[in-house]
Amino acid sequence: MTDAAASSGAPQALGRALLRVVGFALTIAGAALLLLTLMHAAPGDAIDQLPNGDALRPVLEREWLLDRPLWEQVLAHFSRAAQGDLGVSLVVRPGATVLEVMSAPLLRSATWVAASIALSLAWGATLAAATSRRSRAAGRFVEIASVPPVFLVAHLAVNGLNAGAWRLMQADLITRPSWFALPDEASWLRTTLAIVVLALGSGALSRTHLAVRTALLELRHASFIDAARARGEDTRPLIARHLIAPLAHLTAERVAAHVAGLIILERVLLLNGAGSLFWRASLERDWPLALGLALAAATGVAATRLACDGVRVLADPREREVSG
C-alpha cells in the first residue's frame, strides 16, 4: 500500500466508524420512541398505580404532562431520557430514581448474559468441530437436546437436582449440600445453572452448532485452505481466525434471545437481577421502571450488535471491502 493510500484510508475508516456510532444512536432513539409510544398510547396512566392517585391527579397530570397530546408527552419523556432522567419508581421502590434501582441488577444480569453467550459459543464450536465430518445424526441429536424452552430446561434441572439430592440424603449417602434446596436459597449453583441453561435451551446450542458447522464445512472446502494445506502449513489457526466473523454474526443475532431467556431464568431460579426486576415492574405496573429497564435492554442489544459489527470488520477483509 502506498503512503497516499494509507493516509486516505484512515479518515475513511474513521468516517465509517462514526457512521456506525450515529446508526447506533439512531437505533436507541428509535427503540425509545417505539416503546414510549406504545406505553403512552395504552389505556389508563401511571397515576392509576398510586395509592392516592385520585387526589393527586390534577397536580400530577400537569407535572407529568398527561394533560398534553400524545406526541408532546413522548417528546418530553424522550428529552428527559436523553438527559439520563428515567423517572422515579412508583411501586417497586417508591420514590427511588429508576437509575438508582436498576444499575446494580443490570450489571449482574449483563455479566450472566455475557457468560452464557461465551459458553454457548464455546461448546457450540467444540461440538461442531467434533461433528463436522459426521452425518446429520449429530445435528439432530443436538437439536433434540436444545429445542425445549429455557423455562422447561431450568424446571427439569432444578427439580431433578433437588429430587436426586433428597434421595441421596434419605439413603444417608450424603449430608445436606450447602446449595440444597434449589431454588429457595441463594447459591453459586443457581447462577451457574442459569448460565448453562441459557447456553443450551430455546435452541441456543443447536443454532450455534449449526452455524459453526456450516462455516467449518465452507472453510474446509475453501481454496485458500487448500493452498495452505498444499504448502504444508497447519490449517487450524487459519480456520480458527476465519471463524471469528461467523461467531460475531451469530452473537449479534442471538443476543436478544439471551436477554429474553435471562428474564425467564431469573424468575424460575429466583436470581436477583434486572430480569426479575423487569418482570416485577411489568406485573405491578411500575411503568417508569419497566420502561427504563426495557430501554437498557435495547441499548445492551444494540451495543453488542455494534461491537460484533466492529469485530466482523476487523476479522474479515471481505467485510472491510463491503463496508468501504
Place this chain on the structure above:
Amino acid sequence: MRLSLAQRFGAVVLAVVVLAAVWSQLAGFDPVLGVAPQAANLGPSLAHPLGTDHLGREVITRLAAACGAFVFPGLLAVTLCGALAVPLGALAGWAGGSVERFVRAMLGTVASIPPLVLALLLCSAWGNSHTHLALAAAIAYMPTFAEAVFARIATLRQAEFLVAARAYGLSEWRIVWRHLIVAACGPTIARQGLLLFSEYLVLETTLSYLGGFGVQEPMPSWGNMITFEWGRGNLAPLAAPVIALWLTLLALAWLAHGAAEERSHV
C-alpha cells in the same frame, strides 16, 4: 415434493395439534365442569388415557384444550407479522439504495428490543390477552421475517428470469408479486411462519408457566399445567405437557428445516 421422515413426523404432530385446537373450540371446553375430587390422581387407563390431575380433571382433555391457547393466537401472530414483514422485506430487496438502508435501519431498531420485553410491556400496559401477545410476537419477530424475505429478493434482483420477464413487458408489480414473493419466497415465508409459530408457542407457555401473564388457571395451557401439577407425586399429568411441548417444538423445527431445504432447490 418428497418429505423426509423428520418432516413427515413434524407434519403429523402439527396436524394433531391443530385438530385438537379446532376440537377445543367446537366442543366448547369448560375448564370447571370436569372437576371430580373423587377421581383425583388416577393413573393412565382405558377410561382415562393420560390419567387425571389432582382435581380429578382428564389430562388428555386439558392437553387438547390447551392447544387452543396457542394455535389461534399463533396463527394471528403469523398473519400479522407476514402482512407487515413481506411487503417491507420485498420493498427493501427490490428497491435497494436508500429505501433499503431506511427499511433495514427501521428493522434493526425493532430488533434491538428483546421479544419477551416487548411482550411483557404490551401485556402490562394494554392488558393480558391473546391478541396483545400475538401483536407483540408479530412486532418482535417482524425484523427476522422481513430480513429473510429481503435477503431472498436481493439475491434474485438481477436474475436472468427477471430480465426476461421485463423483456416480455410484465409490470414491476407483477414481477415482484408473482415471480419473487409467491414463486421465489414461498418456502422462505413458510419457514419464517413456522419459526414464528414456534416462538409464539414458547412465549405463551413460558408466560403461563411463570404466572401473572398468559393463560391463568382454571383455563389450561401446557405451561400452567406443568406448574400446577409439579410436586403432587403424579407423573402422568406432569409428563404429558412436557412431552407435548417438546414434540411440538421439535416438529416445528424440523418442518422449518424442510422448508429451508425446499428453498435451496428453488
